Amino acid sequence: MLPSDQDQQARRLLSVYDTELREAAEMTGATTVTRDGPLWRGTFGDRGFVTYRDLGGLTGPALDHLIARTVTYYATQTPVTSFEWKTRGHDAPADLPDRLVAHGLHAEEPETVMLGEAALLAVDLPLPGGVHLRRIDHQPDPLPDLMRAAAAQERAFGTPFSAADLALRVQQHRDLLEFWVAEAHGEVICTGRLEVVPGTAVAGIWGGGTVPEWRGRGIYRALVAQRARSALARGVRYLHSDSTAASRPILHRSGLLPVTTTTPFIWTRQEPRR
Incomplete structure (x- = not known):
């Protein structure tokens, strides 16, 4: 397969990933699911999980407010000991990781999404x-x-x-x-x-x-x-x-x-x- 063909295939698979494997698909087994703007916020026992298809163009202070609301949401649920905000490398805005860190979250090791x-x-x-x-x-x-x-x-x-x-x-x-x-x-x-x-x-x-x-x-x-x-x-x-x-x-x-x-x-x- 030529590199250009492989790149085209990867773009098609990325569309499958974004369409099929984000949002509701990641909430299977959640005890509670709530929405806040583009976010899906799930609770799985004592853990929380945050996902989205995209952030709807939110940047700057509007994005900061969304992150702060999410931290408050889980902080007020006393059974929840931690939550994960799952980021993807192709998502915008590029400064999202820095904003998450500024709100008290820390990054774990990145992994590669493989699909085929x-x-x-x-x-x-x-x-x-x-x-x-x-x-x-x-x-x-x-x-x-x-x-x-x-x-x-x-x-x-x-x-x-x-x-x-x-x-x-x-x-x-x-x-x-x-x-x-x-x-x-x-x-x-x-x-x-x-x-x-x-x-x-x-x-x-x-x-x-x-x-x-x-x-x-x-x-x-x-x-x-x-x-x-x-x-x-x-x-x-x-x-x-x-x-x-x-x-x-x-x-x-x-x-x-x-x-x-x-x-x-x-x-x-x-x-x-x-």
Whole structure:
């Protein structure tokens, strides 16, 4: 594919992303959803989440007022301990990150939004000897396997994962979510979710991680291919993922294209000083 053709394809996919994967699509599972101008503000338990299709041309003081109202909105909800304002690299105005920081939010690491045709990823890939793939969410009692998967994710990412949180996610989104693992000798060595976006032809691939001693052997890519095949069987056309520097090259080689970046800006409730 010529660079110009790839650029054209990326622009088309960016339109799919903006149209299908923002605003209401990001509020699935929210306990409350409110609107303020262009913003969608959701609450998910003790966390808040802010998204929008665009900011409607707001700049300067008008944008500052919108940010301040949002901080006040979540600050007055005592169960909420933090909220995320999700920015995208192609959004305007360019000084939005600076304005968010000025209102007490801090930026986390940016990720690359990858998007493309699921059929490009649904290929047969070899696995190392003794490794097999298995879906674990549709069992009568998935908790034991989810506990093993959470432990593997903790090893892969170096941060704690709660099996109870995974089980709750499965329960709440049973018809939309698939949880897959790669196993070797009875041990979970790689994990990944497929999450269908309701009302769209898109699904997300999330939570992919391989434990350190099994990396570089094609297991993550094989698990992506398996989720792509499952997505196609569900009638899904596109797959997307917010990718770290580690996973982006793998997804790019598989056929997904980078269409923009995303940076979470986080507000955290400060405990009063005693």
